[in-house]
Amino acid sequence: MGTRRRIAEHKKGGPLVIGGLIAVVGVGGAFAGYSLVGGGAAADDGASARSVHKTVKTGPPSASEVRATAAAFLTAWQRGDVTKAAAATDDSAAATQALTGYRKDAYITGVTLTSGKPSGTTVPFSVKATVSYQGKSKPLSYATRLTVVRRAKDGVPLVRWQPTVVHPDLTDGDRLVTGDAGTPPVKALDRDGGELTTDKYPSLGTVLDGLREKYGRTAGGKAGIELRIVRKAATKGTQKTPDKTLLTLSEGTPGTLRTTLSPALQAKAEQEVGSKDKASVVVMRPSTGEILAVANSDHGFNVAFQGSLAPGSTMKIVTSTLLFEKNLASADKPHPCPKYVTYGGWKFQNDNKFEIKNGTFKTSFAISCNTAFISQAQKLQNDDLTKVAQQIYGLSMNDWAIGVPSFDGAVPVMSDAQMAASLIGQGGVRMNPLNMASVVSTAKTGVFHQPYLVSPSVDNRTPAKAARTMSASTQAQLKEVLQYTAEAGTAAKAMAGLGPDYGAKTGSAEVDGQKQPNGWFTAWKGDLAAAGVVQAGGHGGDSAGPIVAALLRAGS
Structure with missing residues (x-):
């Protein structure tokens, strides 16, 4: 049978053959014989009965244990024996509920499960079944996987229960329903x-x-x-x-x-994110808020609209608005950019520990100097950034209504080091490409237009409004620093040839346990704005930048 193992209906008294493993099935459906191949629950139980001095196994399950455990679970599920299948998992209550609902709520019958070649402790398998409801039936087929783990207290190998065992698109709390x-x-x-x-x-x-x-x-x-x-x-x-x-x-x-989607830009967005892993992008029109394209390389969760990620230095657009308003920075005036700044007990530094001597704020913004922003933290109140994000950019109010579910950013009030980190898009700040496309749109026009996918006139909903607009001086300086970044700063390579009516900001957001930071890029060209993120992509100018720039070129 090669590397494929069919878990089939069995004739009475016949053996179940799974990848070379022969499991003798008795009249009552109990499994025996796993001890013949060196592992499995039956072997452990037998050893336990013979000796009270049994050593509890530790470490990952062996290949034979993986095969035997998967076989026990899949065979019981296929036969409709929910109790036995659930007992082969590490969460029998959750498994019982899900597998019972599979039959009673989803009306799925005639289940045939075919396992594939294990990869370590993971076993892929395919599902073929029939969905029947009120005289109507259709075949159902899909592929998913299970993972075998060892229970700590007694070393018994079990299927790790998770909703994706039943269907790959299920998450905790979801249900399969037919009707x-x-x-x-x-x-x-x-x-x-x-x-x-x-x-x-x-x-x-x-x-x-x-x-x-x-x-x-x-x-x-x-x-x-x-x-x-x-x-x-x-x-x-x-x-x-x-x-x-x-x-x-x-x-x-x-x-x-x-x-409001543009067919040409949507097709281009799909193409661009398809060239990278974990990439997401949004394109919109700054003058109206219309969303022209949205795409994710992963077609499951919609990171572009619902993601909640630290935006890194793209958040410096909002922070710069705050500094300009409070006269703590001016585009063409000198501004400090030291190697290090300490605030709230944390020592902050720039990428590669660079510093700028006798530079302007525009230069610090263009090459993304972290310390230029952190150095101003002591002059700010804890809620200053939150207020500007909410009042000018319409963020973090949980009131956007774009036509489909979305997340409108989070800029919580923080203190000490976390407040300082928020100034450079870390700390508690969370955004997605939709949010950052809106931010650069507001910077470009000076007015917040809530993004939307379906015109508010369709259902007479009221779009979110910002409490106030930025001053003319602030907007002029924002456009100046964003244009300079696109022309001569970290965004220049990606934005080459798109000027002069353009502006951009790059970002890299560190994530615990991730080797490379998330790469961010947000920009406008004329009456188009776009933002993208490539998770674990590294520097935003190199990862998300080409995606955003390609869409701005395509729409120009």
Whole structure:
């Protein structure tokens, strides 16, 4: 059978063959014989009965233990023996609930599981089954994986329970449900009237799900019958991830909904993020707030709209606004950029410990001098940055309504070293590409326009508003330092040839346990703005910069 092992229905008394392992199955369905190949729960139990001095095994499960444990779990699941399958996991209660719901709530029957070649303690497997509901049936197939771990107290190998064992798109608190969809489907259109589909634009899966969830009942459609993932409720301060349709048993009648997406820029965004791992980008129009493109190289969680990441030095746009307003910096005046600055017990430094002697603030901004910002912390109140982010940039108020779930940034009030770190986009500050595209748009126009994917006129919702606008002097200086960064600073390589009506800021955000920082880049060109992040991509000018610049060129 090669490297593939079929876990099939067994005739009475016949052996189950899994990757060369013969497991004798008795009338009651109990497993025996694993001790013949040197491992597994049965072998451990037998040894325990013979001797009270058994040494508890430690370390990763052996290859034979991995095979035997996976076989026990998958065979029991396939047979519909929920109790036995759950007992083969390290969380029998959660496994029982999920596997019971698999049959009773999702109406999935005729399950056939085929395991692949293990990789260490991980075993991939495919699922083929049938979904049957009210006389309608359709085949279901997908691939997922399980991991075998050793229980610390007795050394027994078990399947580590996690929702992805049942389906790769499940997360904690999600449920598989088959029935009337409740929410009618939506035919989403781009700004030119073309249909938006995941076949054309793979990144739009979560966006289309979100559009359906919000507008399905008002767009004029009729619900069908579906197998779908019903997502867990949102926590305070967040928006619920949209439910996801996995299989349609009966087609509903879709309603029609027009979005602001540009087909050309969306296609280009998909292409650009596809060339890198963990890349996300958003393109918008500064003068209106219209979102023209959104793409993620990972088509699961929508980092571009819902991500919550430290933005690194791109946050210096907001911090510069604060410093200009308080007359703590001026674009063309001298400004300190030492090698080190200590604040709140932390010692801050610049990349490669550089310093600028007798330089201006514009120069410090252009080459992203951290200490130029940290040096001003002692002159600031703990809530100053939060106020500017909220009042001028519309951030961190949890009131954006773009048409689908989104996160509108977090700039919490911090103190001591964390307050200083927030000035350079670390500490407690969290953003995503949508937020940073909005930030550079506000810097360019001087006015916050809440980004949106669906026109507010469709459902008469009220977009978020900023409490005030920045002064003309502040905006002029912001544009000056951003243009200089695009022309001669860390963004110059990526932005070459896009001037003169342009501006940009790079960023690198350190992440604990990550070898390379997240690379950020945000920029405008004319009436286009974009921001991107490449997680673990290194310097933003080299990782996210080319993605953003390519989209600005394509839209010009």
